[in-house]
Amino acid sequence: MLVLGIESSCDETAVALIEGQAGGEPRVLSSVISTQIPLHRLYGGVIPELASRNHSTNLPGVLKEALEQAGRSIHDVDVFASTAGPGLVAALLVGNTAAKALALTARKPFIAINHMEGHLLSPFIGRKEGLVPHLGLVVSGGHTLLIDVQGTGEYSLLGRSRDDAAGEAFDKVAKMLDLPYPGGPEIDKRAALGDATRFTFPRPMMHEPHLDFSFSGLKTAVLYTLPTLVESGNPHDLPEQDMNDLCAGVRQAIIDVLIHKTMKAAKQSGHKVIAVSGGVSCNKELREQMAEACRRRKIELVLPPAHFTTDNAAMIAYAGYLRAQIGAYSPLDTPVDPNLKLTGKQLRK
Ligand code: KG4
Numbered sequence: 037m038l039v040l041g042i043e044s045s046c047d048e049t050a051v052a053l054i055e056g057q058a059g060g061e062p063r064v065l066s067s068v069i070s071t072q073i074p075l076h077r078l079y080g081g082v083i084p085e086l087a088s089r090n091h092s093t094n095l096p097g098v099l100k101e102a103l104e105q106a107g108r109s110i111h112d113v114d115v116f117a118s119t120a121g122p123g124l125v126a127a128l129l130v131g132n133t134a135a136k137a138l139a140l141t142a143r144k145p146f147i148a149i150n151h152m153e154g155h156l157l158s159p160f161i162g163r164k165e166g167l168v169p170h171l172g173l174v175v176s177g178g179h180t181l182l183i184d185v186q187g188t189g190e191y192s193l194l195g196r197s198r199d200d201a202a203g204e205a206f207d208k209v210a211k212m213l214d215l216p217y218p219g220g221p222e223i224d225k226r227a228a229l230g231d232a233t234r235f236t237f238p239r240p241m242m243h244e245p246h247l248d249f250s251f252s253g254l255k256t257a258v259l260y261t262l263p264t265l266v267e268s269g270n271p272h273d274l275p276e277q278d279m280n281d282l283c284a285g286v287r288q289a290i291i292d293v294l295i296h297k298t299m300k301a302a303k304q305s306g307h308k309v310i311a312v313s314g315g316v317s318c319n320k321e322l323r324e325q326m327a328e329a330c331r332r333r334k335i336e337l338v339l340p341p342a343h344f345t346t347d348n349a350a351m352i353a354y355a356g357y358l359r360a361q362i363g364a365y366s367p368l369d370t371p372v373d374p375n376l377k378l379t380g381k382q383l384r385k
């Protein structure tokens with residue numbers, strides 16, 4: 037079975053092809069991403085109108101390249117899958133409508149995929165043992181979720197951020213420090229040169245018994261710290277080392293909370309496999325510290341390769357492939373939904 041996936045929920049236009057193997061796990065034949073990040077960086081964040089216009093312009097070329105790299109024709113595709121939400125509605129519509137049109141023309145099935153399901157399952161792409169029941173931590177720009185995964189489409193929400201997502205916290209602190217968008221990679225780069233012990237930022241809810249997160253206090257903490265370092269409170273007046281130490285402190289506060297809550301969830305759920313996904317999971321320090329925490333508890337940690345952590349279409353095609361295996365096709369009138377929840381349980385932001 038050959039599945040074509042399209043992703044256009046935010047600022048990446050992406051197309052991927054995944055093919056089932058006899059008696060084995062499906063193989064990614066191609067994964068092409070055209071990023072609009074340099075464009076949106078000029079405005080300090082994603083401009084929805086600009087994103088959808090650029091998806092429309094970029095999609096035909098990205099589709100052609102993905103088919104060429106895979107060495108397949110559009111006529112070989114058995115299933116068309118596309119992100120249906122959550123995301124920017126006008127951006128979602130571009131990829132979603134394209135996938136539906138292709139499915140209609142080719143008389144092949146269409147599958148609407150929840151973007152968060154794509155992230156959630158992405159660590160298992162290409163894994164020899166395939167998808168297994170596990171505890172999933174999804175850390176993206178819009179969501180921080182702890183999910184008990186029993187199988188394809190069988191998800192229970194264990195914890196979520198009550199305010200900002202982890203990626204959002206990185207992005208907002210970066211904006212406050214006038215670092216370029218997106219903030220995660222920028223803070224990460226500077227944190228590598230900083231001292232994480234100099235500033236002890238709050239770790240809200242870390243020791244509360246529930247599994248929810250709260251990251252919005254971090255930006256306030258940084259806001260109050262700035263004037264103690266430079267009278268002007270202007271981040272441009274900060275000495276280089278102060279800036280790097282601030283970034284290291286922020287990164288470590290986020291990592292500590294994520295690891296602490298994930299380990300608590302593993303204990304409560306009894307899972308011996310943890311998978312971490314989403315844009316923030318490409319953070320090397322988070323990966324290393326999470327790996328160490330798992331090693332100590334004899335838990336297996338499954339991580340996606342860095343190129344499948346941020347938005348891509350391979351994760352959409354993979355989720356489409358798994359859904360096709362259980363016959364979970366979608367009618368062509370399935371709408372896009374900017375606030376789409378993972379079905380089954382009440383998964384909210
Ligand atoms: O999953 P993703 O590409 O998009 C969403 O679905 O939101 O995640 C993007 C988020 C952004 O907040 C970005 O700042 C963050 O992932 N991010 C990182 C790193 N690379 C991207 N956060 C921390 N460290 C990184 N190296």
Ligand code: ZN
Nearest residue numbers: 155176346347
């Ligand atoms: Zn994403």
